[in-house]
Amino acid sequence: MIVNSFKGLCRVVLPLYSHKSLSTNILVRHRAALGKHLLGHWRSSTSHGKLVRNGEGKKSVICLEGNIASGKTTCLEYFSKTSDIEVLTEPVSKWRNVQGCNPLGLMYQDPTRWGLTLQTYVQLTMLDQHVSPMTAPIRMMERSIYSAKYIFVENLYKSGKMPEVDFAVLSEWFEWIIKNISLPVDLIVYLQTSPQTCHERLKQRCREEEKVIPLEYLESIHNLYEDWLIHQKSFHVPAPVLVIPADHDLKKMLHQFEENREKILMAR
Numbered sequence: 001m002i003v004n005s006f007k008g009l010c011r012v013v014l015p016l017y018s019h020k021s022l023s024t025n026i027l028v029r030h031r032a033a034l035g036k037h038l039l040g041h042w043r044s045s046t047s048h049g050k051l052v053r054n055g056e057g058k059k060s061v062i063c064l065e066g067n068i069a070s071g072k073t074t075c076l077e078y079f080s081k082t083s084d085i086e087v088l089t090e091p092v093s094k095w096r097n098v099q100g101c102n103p104l105g106l107m108y109q110d111p112t113r114w115g116l117t118l119q120t121y122v123q124l125t126m127l128d129q130h131v132s133p134m135t136a137p138i139r140m141m142e143r144s145i146y147s148a149k150y151i152f153v154e155n156l157y158k159s160g161k162m163p164e165v166d167f168a169v170l171s172e173w174f175e176w177i178i179k180n181i182s183l184p185v186d187l188i189v190y191l192q193t194s195p196q197t198c199h200e201r202l203k204q205r206c207r208e209e210e211k212v213i214p215l216e217y218l219e220s221i222h223n224l225y226e227d228w229l230i231h232q233k234s235f236h237v238p239a240p241v242l243v244i245p246a247d248h249d250l251k252k253m254l255h256q257f258e259e260n261r262e263k264i265l266m267a268r
């Protein structure tokens, strides 16, 4: 639901639900099942039964979303120069090398066999980022555990490349996590591109594993993003959405990032 038009090229889209109501009153459940190390970063509160990171209420978390090669890393690089912001880029290097194995490369070679393997590891590493203690008042992170599930797992499943049983196992894991652990997001910034633009940028970036990606794959990812964040008709949207059209050249993109600096950094 679009509730606000912004000067220039951006819009804010409100979520169907607000995460705030879910995350303000929470308590630690399943405490016994958790290691000492993890609990060191957590506190208990009063209801809803979720784990909460210490100091969570005072800080803001912005997730940067967009198709593959839409310019997310470039955007994060720009904001990383701002003081009081912690930038978490996607842990792609881990996805390309876990104990000497490359689940990202394996997935692109044989999605039906390796989709579950990659997505299990993506889910773990994204969760690790969401729950890691914040080192600055504002955190900007690349994608989220939500897009890993609502976009990439969904795409594998919908395209017939992920077996039903793999999808069911991943879905139950995901549902358990979001039910039991508070993963607050205050704003989603969506870099909206055409799949064609991403295809061009992807070829230019030339990541070895991604050489097999056809335009149709980027079109599917694009449509899932649009249904989730623009039409808001597929899955729960955990925060308001700021849309930044991102087909433009670098100079114009940097200008737009600057124009939107306050809207992005004042999220909360």
Ligand SMILES: Nc1ncnc2c1ncn2[C@@H]1O[C@H](COP(=O)(O)OP(=O)(O)O)[C@@H](O)[C@H]1O
Pocket (backbone or CB within 6 Å): 066, 067, 068, 069, 070, 071, 072, 073, 074, 075, 201, 202, 204, 205, 246, 247, 248, 249, 250, 251, 253
């Ligand atoms: N506005 C832009 N115009 C042209 N090329 C861009 C632009 N933004 C990023 N790029 C280039 O496109 C490629 C993908 O950008 P990147 O920031 O890595 O995207 P993402 O992190 O979303 O995958 C990189 O080679 C980057 O230098």
Ligand SMILES: Cc1cn([C@H]2C[C@H](O)[C@@H](COP(=O)(O)O)O2)c(=O)[nH]c1=O
Pocket (backbone or CB within 6 Å): 067, 068, 069, 070, 072, 090, 092, 104, 107, 118, 119, 122, 143, 147, 148, 149, 152, 153, 210
């Ligand atoms: C979150 C997520 C990502 N991937 C893949 C898609 C790309 O090949 C890389 C991420 O690179 P980007 O330039 O930052 O988009 O990882 C995936 O297959 N599954 C996922 O859940």
